[in-house]
Amino acid sequence: MLNFNGGTTISGTSIATLGLFVGSMLLRSGDVVIAICFLVLTTAYVLLMLATLCRYVVNYRRNMRLTPPNSTG
Amino acid sequence: MSRTRRERTKIELKQFVLPRTYPKEDFDYDTAKISALIPTYKPGPLTLRLVEDLVRWDPNVDIYLIDDSTPTTCTESHAYYLRSGTVSSRVTLLRTPKNALKAGALNYGLKHIFAVQKNKLPEVILTLDDDVVITRDTIKNLVIELMSSAELGAVCSQCRVLNKNKNTLTRLQGLEYLGFNATRLADEGFFRGPLVMHGMLTAFRTEALRTVRSFAEGHLIEDYEITARLKSSGWVVKTAVSSEAWTVVPDSFGKLWKQRTRWSYGGVVVINNVRYLPSVMQDLIGHGMFWMTIILLDVLIMSSIFGRGGSLSPEIPYAIIALSVFQLIVWYVFQLWLMRLYKDKDAYDWLLRLALVPEFLYTNVLTVILIGSYLFLFFNAVTRSVTRRSHAFARSAVAFGQALFRACGYTKSWGTRTT
Numbered sequence: 341m342l343n344f345n346g347g348t349t350i351s352g353t354s355i356a357t358l359g360l361f362v363g364s365m366l367l368r369s370g371d372v373v374i375a376i377c378f379l380v381l382t383t384a385y386v387l388l389m390l391a392t393l394c395r396y397v398v399n400y401r402r403n404m405r406l407t408p409p410n411s412t413g
Numbered sequence: 414m415s416r417t418r419r420e421r422t423k424i425e426l427k428q429f430v431l432p433r434t435y436p437k438e439d440f441d442y443d444t445a446k447i448s449a450l451i452p453t454y455k456p457g458p459l460t461l462r463l464v465e466d467l468v469r470w471d472p473n474v475d476i477y478l479i480d481d482s483t484p485t486t487c488t489e490s491h492a493y494y495l496r497s498g499t500v501s502s503r504v505t506l507l508r509t510p511k512n513a514l515k516a517g518a519l520n521y522g523l524k525h526i527f528a529v530q531k532n533k534l535p536e537v538i539l540t541l542d543d544d545v546v547i548t549r550d551t552i553k554n555l556v557i558e559l560m561s562s563a564e565l566g567a568v569c570s571q572c573r574v575l576n577k578n579k580n581t582l583t584r585l586q587g588l589e590y591l592g593f594n595a596t597r598l599a600d601e602g603f604f605r606g607p608l609v610m611h612g613m614l615t616a617f618r619t620e621a622l623r624t625v626r627s628f629a630e631g632h633l634i635e636d637y638e639i640t641a642r643l644k645s646s647g648w649v650v651k652t653a654v655s656s657e658a659w660t661v662v663p664d665s666f667g668k669l670w671k672q673r674t675r676w677s678y679g680g681v682v683v684i685n686n687v688r689y690l691p692s693v694m695q696d697l698i699g700h701g702m703f704w705m706t707i708i709l710l711d712v713l714i715m716s717s718i719f720g721r722g723g724s725l726s727p728e729i730p731y732a733i734i735a736l737s738v739f740q741l742i743v744w745y746v747f748q749l750w751l752m753r754l755y756k757d758k759d760a761y762d763w764l765l766r767l768a769l770v771p772e773f774l775y776t777n778v779l780t781v782i783l784i785g786s787y788l789f790l791f792f793n794a795v796t797r798s799v800t801r802r803s804h805a806f807a808r809s810a811v812a813f814g815q816a817l818f819r820a821c822g823y824t825k826s827w828g829t830r831t832t
Contacts, residue, residue, distance in 0.1 A: 357773075358706065359737020362713060363730040369717040370725040377709055379729055382736045385702065389740055391429045393747060396599035399432055403598070403654045 432602025435649060440560035442553055447474045448526050448535040449552075452518035453543035454481045455490040459661070460543040461497050468501040471552045475535070476501075477525065478543075480508040481518040515612065516628035516635040523627060536560070538617045545614050546575055546659040552616075558653035559616045566621030566648025567640065568656075569597070569607075570614040575659040577757055582669060584762055585775045586662040591755050592748075597652040604694040606650035610643075612636040614658045621648045631826065633679030641683055644692035673779060674822035677786040685790065703783070745769070789823040 359382055366375045425433075449467060453460050460478070467476050478497050483490050498506040509521050519540055526535065537556050551570060559568040571594050577587035597607040610617075612635065625642045628635045640650060663669040680696065687693050748766060752758060765771050796811045818824075 357737075358710075359733050359740070362710070363734035363737070365713055365717055366725065366730040366733065367727060369713065369720055370723040371713070371716045371720055372723050372725050372729075374709065374713050374716055375725050375729040375733070378713070378733050379736075381702070381705055381709060382733050382740075386736050386740050388698065388702070389744065392596075392599050393743070394430045395432050395601075395603055396595060399598050399601045402434070403601075 428603050434602060435562040435564045437561055438563060440557060442557050442560075443473065445473055445537060445556060445560070446533065446535045447471070447537045447539065447552075447556060448530070449474050449476045449539040449541060450479065450519055450522040450526075451476065451541050451543050452479045452481055452515050452522070453483075453494070454512075454518075455483050455487055456480070456493045456497065456543055457490065458493065459546065461493050461500075463541065463543065463545055463547065464497040464500050464504055466547055467552065468503060470547075470549045474503070474539070474552060476504045477522045478504060478506055479518045479522045480506070481514065482509050482512040513630065516630045516632060519635075520627045520630065523622065534619050536619055538619050538622055540612065540615050540617065542613050542660060544575075544661045547614070548657055551614070551656050551658055555614070555616045555653045555656035558651070558656065559618060562649070564649040565618065565651060566624075566643045566646075567610040567615055567617045567650045568653050569610040569616075569650075570653060570656040570658040572611060572613060573657060573659045573757060575661050576664060577662075577762075578759075579664045581765070581771065582666065583662055583664050584765055585771060586669070587755075587757065588762065588766060588772065589775070590662075591751055594652065594754075595751055598654060600695060601651045604691050605644040605648070607652060608640065608693065608695050609634075609637045610640045610650050613660045614656075618648075621646075624648070633675050633682060633825075637680055637683050641687050641689075641692045645687070645689035670782070671822050673782050674785065675824075677779075677782045678789055678823055678825075681786045681790050785818075785821060785823060789818050792818065793825070 362378050362382075366378065451460070451463065456478070464476055464478060467474055478494065480494050483494070485491065494506065498504050505525075507522060507525055509518055513521060523538070526538065537559060539552065539555075555568055555570055559565050572590045574583060574587040574590055576583050578584070600607040615636070621643055624646045625639060629638045629642075632638045643650060663672050681700075684693050684696055684700065690697060752763065752766060755762065792814055796814065799807050799811045801808075
């Protein structure tokens with residue numbers, strides 16, 4: 341899904357710069373339908389990131405309870 | 414078996430936030446019967462070290478070193494291969510009759526195990542790359558994690574980069590692998606687990622391997638392919654956070670490009686061929702979002718060129734910008750937090766991470782490779798109908814396209830071990 345650092349499809353930095361680019365373009369073009377579509381898409385990206393982070397935190401805590409000290413997450 | 418398992422595993426949307434847990438079982442590692450398959454081509458000092466470490470630290474592991482027809486003219490490699498066989502009576506040397514590539518060599522080893530040990534099969538089969546470096550507890554922790562639940566079919570180790578300090582590119586891959594480990598942990602309990610049980614070091618439950626029969630030969634990324642099939646058969650996979658292993662990564666841009674075009678196109682092919690879509694859920698979402706972005710971006714550019722403008726209130730563009738900046742901040746803070754788990758880090762790694770730009774450029778190169786993979790898939794789908802009987806122009810165009818993609822590193826065959 342959302343790769344925290346590069347990986348196959350999405351990266352945080354790319355999305356952020358894309359958002360800035362799209363936002364500034366929309367300010368000029370003023371197309372309502374495209375703007376709403378992009379808003380939905382950006383919201384989906386953010387939700388996916390937050391969901392992934394949430395799962396990471398849950399699994400990290402579960403694993404830390406089960407694994408010996410000096411192990412990594 | 415697979416049907417029962419599939420019925421038992423329901424698709425639940427709450428898994429997006431709250432990963433599933435599986436019932437735990439006790440397992441006595443010391444009495445476990447384990448086999449390790451190490452396919453090798455032109456083995457070197459790291460191969461010998463791996464065999465020695467396995468013999469020294471894991472007394473219940475039988476090791477099968479499978480030489481994938483290294484040319485006999487490679488005397489140094491041949492010497493390492495033979496020396497590996499003298500380390501212990503637990504090391505068995507095998508050699509494929511002809512170069513079968515990684516999946517073929519693994520299948521050759523599997524056939525041998527199933528034939529020779531048919532009366533008492535191992536409970537766990539490990540697959541390892543021949544240049545992996547392990548610690549005293551790597552295998553033990555991996556196997557204990559695998560056998561901790563009857564639902565688990567495979568568990569992979571953590572990935573670290575052995576030659577991280579060689580240059581900036583290897584350091585960037587070290588940071589990327591840190592992200593891979595984090596993503597795998599986040600995907601534990603999410604639609605049967607992470608996308609890929611990597612070929613570097615994975616422990617398979619023998620019963621699970623028998624369910625999916627064997628590795629797919631001729632596939633570009635056999636590890637992703639077998640993971641998808643395991644999950645399609647109802648098995649769950651995960652990563653073992655306490656099992657650390659190091660591997661050698663490409664140290665030049667050309668080698669990295671070649672590796673990533675293989676991974677990228679191989680991944681697209683897996684999704685294209687998969688029978689049970691939830692087994693590649695993460696990639697489906699990732700590719701879907703990517704395509705939606707590309708399409709919308711094209712529409713936006715066309716609209717700004719040819720459109721007449723509209724009466725958009727500025728709140729929406731500002732909201733898009735704000736959400737993007739919010740995402741960047743959360744993502745960046747998490748990246749910095751993740752560095753505390755990166756044991757191999759030094760000041761230069763911190764600098765790379767803090768600077769953002771190198772990783773930004775690196776990930777955009779990967780995006781270019783991904784777009785190339787889509788184009789290659791499209792090209793192959795369109796040109797499938799072109800045969801020897803087709804018009805000369807069509808055949809020339811296909812030949813030109815194939816040559817162009819080959820020059821860019823895109824092929825349908827896995828050729829890295831044939832030279």
